[in-house]
Amino acid sequence: MADTSHGTGGVSFDSKKRSWPNELNIFFALIVIVCLFEVAGQLLPYMKGQSMLFDFNTNRDGTILNMARLKIMILQVAIIGIISLGVTQVIILGGIDLSSGPLVGAAAMVVMSFAQTELVNGNPNPKAVFGEWAFDLPVMIPILVGLAFGAFIGAINGGLIAYTRIPPFIATLGMFLICRGIAQWWTRGKPVSFPTDSFASLGSGMMPVVWFGGLAFIFHFILKYTVYGKHTYAIGSNEDAARMSGINIKRHKVLVYVIASMLAATAAIVLSSKNLTAQSGMGQFYELFAIAMAVIGGVSLTGGRGSIIGTVLGACVFGVIQSGFTYVKLDAFYQLMAMGTIIISAVVLDQWRQNSSSR
């Protein structure tokens, strides 16, 4: 099926012009990266011929696959991945959201305050934020509080961008600082720990991947087949044309930013549950990694182009690289440099491929 969501705001396009969906390229890049690590594992003497994805010798999990590594590859990017689902929509709209990382920190602090349990190992909770009334609340309360907080921040972001027409970069940069401030002010910088069992189960084990996968599926569907999705692509491709054709641009912009911030708040819920703690410094650089995932996944920063599938693959690229670095025991210094190089080259390759295909 021809992918109708690219570039033209949902209007079908000449299939000869792009015979090869962008997502397939990222998928191949992913395979190439895995192969590179496998080769490195075989060639480096200190690796003793260990494989990255396979486990031929010990058969720990009853398969020849190294299940533990396959799991952690996705698990470690799932939470930032949830943010990047929202960031994808914002970038397709032609905007940018820098506030998502600090929002994760702030939302985690707020959420965890409503998810605390009264007794820890039989002792009173040493990290209690509120009085007795806030202990052992039903799990829906922290979730709803978190989503409402996210929606509130998103509405301010979107409102500023749509109605005062300040650039999204500036609006969300301001919100970046405000959210980091809220995160620190909430408990004066003290961490909030010891959630109820039901809250802890939201992000335990592979649950972050379930959230990421489920939300990715939902938003893939929404972006591709609903009016909301078509309008998002239309505004990102050509805002004036979208306005002429009767789309309520301001309202739609607010809506997209609200949804993006609610996704970031969801990430905060899952993250604080996974870690069993909320700390004001959480989510550092998440906004940049979320943007990088989307960009590696083929989402164009000029707006109007990209897809959820691409972003999910972009997240997978990150996961594979991160695990691969630990697998070959590369030092942290080189990891950062390599990560930066990969992000830049992904975008350069994408640009180059687009230029050559449009000629």
Added chain:
Amino acid sequence: MKKTLIALAMGAAMATTAISSALAANIGVSVARFDDNGLTVMRTGMTEHVKTLEGVDLQMEDAQDDVAKQLDQINNFIASGVDAIIVNAVDTNATEAMTKAAAAASVPLVYVNRQPINMETLPDGQAFVASNEIESGTLEAFQVCRNLRAAGKSGGAKGYVLMGQLSNQAAVQRTKDVEDVVGMDMCNFMKVIDKQTAEWSRDKAQDLMANWLSSGEEFDFVLANNDEMAIGAIQAMKAAGLDMKVIEVGGVDATADALVAMQAGDLDVTVFQDLAGQGAGAIDTAIKLSKGESVDKTVFIPFKLVTPNNISDFIK
């Protein structure tokens, strides 16, 4: 009439300043990061201690891990005429400029928690309050070594080291302490498989440990530069179904979360750095210096080893 009023107002203003400066000490504090857990304990230690003192005013600033911002804050403190300054240095290599600025204005300066590079040449009216960093990593690693011997693993034990931010003196020192202990005759049966940074964070430590676990290599101990990373590693190991009774895990800080993990039998060793004590000690030192009293150049607040045997001393 007007003149009298102005004179009265000025007199009143001068009187109030005179009274406040006679009674009080205004202390400016610049902390490297407000969102760091350990430094928050230290910061709270300062504010709590000040509440017990008469007429001492604190002005807290967050340097946000920015060397330049911290120097600006110190100059602002000097300009607004504080009686003393307390600095928790962002970068311990950049303290010379702070020392000079404060000395030039004859404002007392107290470094807290992180040792300034110009420790040897600190002028009068400046001091350093901290715990001796060499103690923490050594206490931690040596206790883990003893536990492993007691468990009959002196024939050979393997493990991982989780490091803090590589730009941080404490991370470098604690990692070196571990290496020194592992190099001792008594503990050289311990072999470090790999050491990586998880940037002090529980989240990153969880992912890093899960990555290590995926190699399937057997190991006996995990030494983390702080408790948060030790807890992250424990969460990953438990998720993978490992028996925490068998694996020795060590951290540093003795945070509330860590003590709970120790009660649950997951964490075996941690080291209590009396950060609140450091904060209070810094305030006391600053007040003494502002009154012109002499103090030791270095005020050490000792580290304490925490194990399941003495954990009850540390639970509040």
